[in-house]
Amino acid sequence: MRIWIEKQKHLIDFTLASLARRKAKNLGLLAIYTLLVFVLASVALYTHALRVEAQKVLAGSPEIVLQRLIAGRHDLIPPGYLEKIGRIRGVQKMEGRLWGYYYDSVVKANYTFMAPRDMKIERGEIVVGPALERSRGLAAGNGISFRAYTGELHTFIVADVLPETSELVSADLVLMNEEDFRAFFKIPEGYYNDIAMNVANPQEVRNVAIKLLTTLPDSRPILRDEVLRTYASIFDWREGLMLALLSAAILAFGIFAWEKAAGLSAEEKREIGILKAIGWETNDVIKMKFWEGLLISLTAFLVGYVAAYLHVFYFGASLFEPVLKGWAVLYPRFSLPPHIDGLQIATLFFFTVVPYTAAVLVPIWRAATTDPDTVMRS
Amino acid sequence: MAGLFMIELKGIRKAFNQGKHNEYWALDGIDLTIPAQQVTALKGPSGSGKTTLLTILGCLARPTEGRVRLKGEDISGLPERFLTEIRRKTFGFIFQQFNLVRGLSAIENIILPAYPEGQPRKDLLEKAEALLAGVNLGHRRDAKVEWLSGGEQQRVAICRALINDPAILIADEPTANLDTKLSKEFLGILEKLAGQGRTIILTSHDPLVVESSVVDRVVTLRDGRIVDQT
Ligand SMILES: Nc1ncnc2c1ncn2[C@@H]1O[C@H](COP(=O)(O)OP(=O)(O)OP(=O)(O)O)[C@@H](O)[C@H]1O
Ligand SMILES: [Mg+2]
Numbered sequence: 246m247r248i249w250i251e252k253q254k255h256l257i258d259f260t261l262a263s264l265a266r267r268k269a270k271n272l273g274l275l276a277i278y279t280l281l282v283f284v285l286a287s288v289a290l291y292t293h294a295l296r297v298e299a300q301k302v303l304a305g306s307p308e309i310v311l312q313r314l315i316a317g318r319h320d321l322i323p324p325g326y327l328e329k330i331g332r333i334r335g336v337q338k339m340e341g342r343l344w345g346y347y348y349d350s351v352v353k354a355n356y357t358f359m360a361p362r363d364m365k366i367e368r369g370e371i372v373v374g375p376a377l378e379r380s381r382g383l384a385a386g387n388g389i390s391f392r393a394y395t396g397e398l399h400t401f402i403v404a405d406v407l408p409e410t411s412e413l414v415s416a417d418l419v420l421m422n423e424e425d426f427r428a429f430f431k432i433p434e435g436y437y438n439d440i441a442m443n444v445a446n447p448q449e450v451r452n453v454a455i456k457l458l459t460t461l462p463d464s465r466p467i468l469r470d471e472v473l474r475t476y477a478s479i480f481d482w483r484e485g486l487m488l489a490l491l492s493a494a495i496l497a498f499g500i501f502a503w504e505k506a507a508g509l510s511a512e513e514k515r516e517i518g519i520l521k522a523i524g525w526e527t528n529d530v531i532k533m534k535f536w537e538g539l540l541i542s543l544t545a546f547l548v549g550y551v552a553a554y555l556h557v558f559y560f561g562a563s564l565f566e567p568v569l570k571g572w573a574v575l576y577p578r579f580s581l582p583p584h585i586d587g588l589q590i591a592t593l594f595f596f597t598v599v600p601y602t603a604a605v606l607v608p609i610w611r612a613a614t615t616d617p618d619t620v621m622r623s
Numbered sequence: 624m625a626g627l628f629m630i631e632l633k634g635i636r637k638a639f640n641q642g643k644h645n646e647y648w649a650l651d652g653i654d655l656t657i658p659a660q661q662v663t664a665l666k667g668p669s670g671s672g673k674t675t676l677l678t679i680l681g682c683l684a685r686p687t688e689g690r691v692r693l694k695g696e697d698i699s700g701l702p703e704r705f706l707t708e709i710r711r712k713t714f715g716f717i718f719q720q721f722n723l724v725r726g727l728s729a730i731e732n733i734i735l736p737a738y739p740e741g742q743p744r745k746d747l748l749e750k751a752e753a754l755l756a757g758v759n760l761g762h763r764r765d766a767k768v769e770w771l772s773g774g775e776q777q778r779v780a781i782c783r784a785l786i787n788d789p790a791i792l793i794a795d796e797p798t799a800n801l802d803t804k805l806s807k808e809f810l811g812i813l814e815k816l817a818g819q820g821r822t823i824i825l826t827s828h829d830p831l832v833v834e835s836s837v838v839d840r841v842v843t844l845r846d847g848r849i850v851d852q853t
Contacts, residue, residue: 248741255738266726512725519722522683523736523783524711526704617710618684620722621674621795 253536256529260536275545282549282597283556285491287564289593290557294584299476303469307441308450310342310467311457324435326461330442333456335449341437343426347391347419352380358419360426368422370404376416378406393429401425499600509608517612518620530613531606538605542598550593558583628695629791629822630657630680635689637675637847649675650686651847657824658840659790662817665826666833667844673826674795676844680824681714681793682706711736715784717794721776723768723783729755729775730764733782740787747786754782758812774805781812792816794825798832806831813837 264271311330313322322341330339343360356377366372377383383403390400407418427434444450454466509517517530556564637650649672657663657680665673678684679691682698685706691699698709715736723732733751734744755761758778763771768779777797784792797813798806806829814837817823827833833841843851 250741251743252739252741255741255744258744259735259738262727262731515722516724519724520735521707522710522716522718522722524707524787525736525739526707529739616684617707618678620718621678621683 252529253532256533257536257540260533260540263533264537264540271541275541278541278545278597278601279549279552281495282546282593283552285495285597286550286553286593287556288488288491289589290553290584293586293589294557296477297584300473303473303476306469306472308444308447308469309442309454309457310469311440311442311461312465312467313439313461313463314465315463321432322437322440326440326464329460330440330457333453333460335444335446335453335456336442337445338443340441342439342441343423343432344438345426345430349381349391354380354417356417356419358421358426358429360423361420364420366404366420366422368425369400369402370422371401372405372407372418372420373403374407374416374418377419391429393431395431399425399429509612514612515620517609518615518617521613521615521617522620527613531609534605534609534613535602538602539598542601546594546598549597550590554583554585628656629659629693630655631690631692632656632679632686633690633692635676635679635686635691637672637679637684638687641687649847650679653689653847653849655842655849657822659822660817660820661839662813662823662825662837663840663842664833664838665824665842665844666828667850669828671844672847673844675847677793677795677824677826681716681791682710683716711739711787713789713791715787715789715792717777717780717784717792717797719796719799721780723776723779725769726767728765728767729760729771729779729782732768732779733786735786736783737786751782751786754785755779757815758782773800774808777801777805777809778812785816789821791822791824794823796826796828798827798829803831810835810837 311322311326313320313326327339327341330336340362342362345358347356347358348354349356354376364372371389373383381389383389383406385403385405387403388400389403390398392398401421407420421429426432442453444453450468450470454468457464457466520530521527632653632655635650635653635655636648639647639649653676655676665676667673675684679686682691682693686699689699690697693709693713698706701709724735727735730748730751733754734747737747752761752764755764758781760775760778760782763775763779768776771779777800798809801809810832813823817837825832832838841851841853842849
């Protein structure tokens with residue numbers, strides 16, 4: 246055992262010395278390799294964290310949201326609807342919601358305005374999401390004016406800033422008093438944007454939806470499960486798009502690595518011949534090259550993965566935000582809560598470290614099994 | 624028996640490209656015994672098979688026909704793995720082109736053959752330093768081998784051949800790349816090694832070597848056969 250350890254130490258020593266000798270080649274290889282792992286890991290970490298985040302958010306949302314349609318378009322819910330729904334069995338809780346979008350031409354971003362039910366906000370005051378805090382430099386006590394669609398200017402005092410728990414949803418929020426909201430968007434009393442419903446028994450959700458349709462034929466119930474599925478497929482689609490682009494990159498890398506690793510230089514072949522002649526076994530040569538491949542690929546994997554982790558969770562995935570996110574303009578410093586998945590790491594590891602190490606070994610095997618007497622005639 | 628003959632060859636034939644149109648028999652019936660603790664020189668015209676014979680004596684290659692005995696033991700049929708081990712433990716090689724590994728220092732080159740034995744690096748380095756000092760090269764310990772002169776490279780190669788303390792030393796044309804002065808220095812080292820009781824086999828065209836008093840026996844080859852032994 247001691248001998249075995251000493252031997253591996255010798256082999257690693259020699260490997261490091263070999264790597265140092267071909268510095269330019271190995272550093273170039275390492276750089277490209279690391280970049281590949283970095284991009285792959287970034288995509289994987291990002292989409293995964295986003296998906297987890299979205300599911301978390303949706304999990305807390307109502308089972309059914311009811312919209313009203315006029316000529317196929319979303320319209321306000323008129324008075325009387327809440328009462329009609331109240332008679333449908335299975336609906337545990339419901340509330341009319343008030344929300345709308347607002348385009349802020351100063352920072353060229355969209356905000357979501359909302360009048361919350363479960364939160365008391367004084368007239369003339371607002372509570373803003375962390376994104377606004379950053380982009381408009383707002384803090385509690387500041388005043389801010391928004392120009393309504395009617396053209397008049399409304400001024401509010403920031404009462405509070407929302408915590409950063411779930412930025413995906415809350416980042417661009419502006420919460421205000423119901424009356425302020427109605428005044429700002431000119432929505433008359435009794436009208437709502439949509440109705441959120443809680444259904445106690447998950448088995449009942451479909452039945453409730455059907456009953457809603459018969460009671461209120463101009464309504465459209467949106468089920469949470471459907472939204473979840475839509476989200477999932479959007480994420481999958483985006484991820485797929487990225488991966489399709491990436492597979493081209495991987496292919497290029499594969500060819501590159503194969504050439505670097507598989508094409509043994511005359512110098513390397515000569516060295517292997519020398520080592521064999523002076524008493525290294527085929528095994529020793531292969532182990533040495535195995536260490537070489539492993540050192541390069543492991544370094545690339547670790548550096549690339551850590552860089553991707555920092556990129557996604559500390560620098561807001563700034564490099565491919567445009568491709569992956571895209572549905573909100575605002576999120577100057579969108580930060581996802583760090584999330585790591587063991588299976589994902591294993592998959593990434595398998596598809597980056599293993600092929601390279603194998604690619605290194607194949608040609609070595611051939612070279613290492615040649616006759617040692619060839620060195621006598623070089 | 625074992626003390627008398629280090630290596631015995633019986634009916635050795637060696638073909639290159641066997642079975643192909645360019646089949647060539649480089650050795651054609653060699654019977655030879657190499658006595659222990661003596662210096663044997665192989666000479667002969669170019670292409671006569673000296674190097675080929677040396678590869679068979681040094682277990683670098685297997686004969687196409689015939690038997691090889693090392694210290695009385697028949698090793699002709701052994702698989703490559705065992706031959707490698709024999710090579711590492713019993714033989715030290717000094718190649719014509721020295722065959723040092725470029726980019727590594729003198730001392731790192733010297734300890735290479737000892738890696739598979741798994742001795743602690745510290746011991747190896749000490750041993751290598753002693754060997755370097757023995758050939759007056761202690762000051763070049765950390766020099767990259769490509770920066771060394773031909774004579775220095777050869778001395779590094781000699782140290783490398785000695786790191787595993789082999790009983791037999793094999794040298795192919797050791798003075799081919801050296802001038803007269805360096806050749807004489809080499810013969811001096813050879814004498815020291817012979818004095819340590821090592822068995823030495825070398826090939827040479829060089830009269831300086833073949834006629835030197837260090838050489839105990841001269842075997843002359845021609846067209847893959849032994850034509851003279853003195
Ligand atoms: N791998 C090989 N394939 C084919 N022929 C070979 C091979 N190696 C050697 N030979 C041939 O075998 C013959 C003997 O070669 P060898 O190298 O043993 O001669 P040598 O006596 O060492 O010559 P020199 O004095 O030039 O070194 C030569 O004709 C050579 O061309
Ligand atoms: Mg020769």
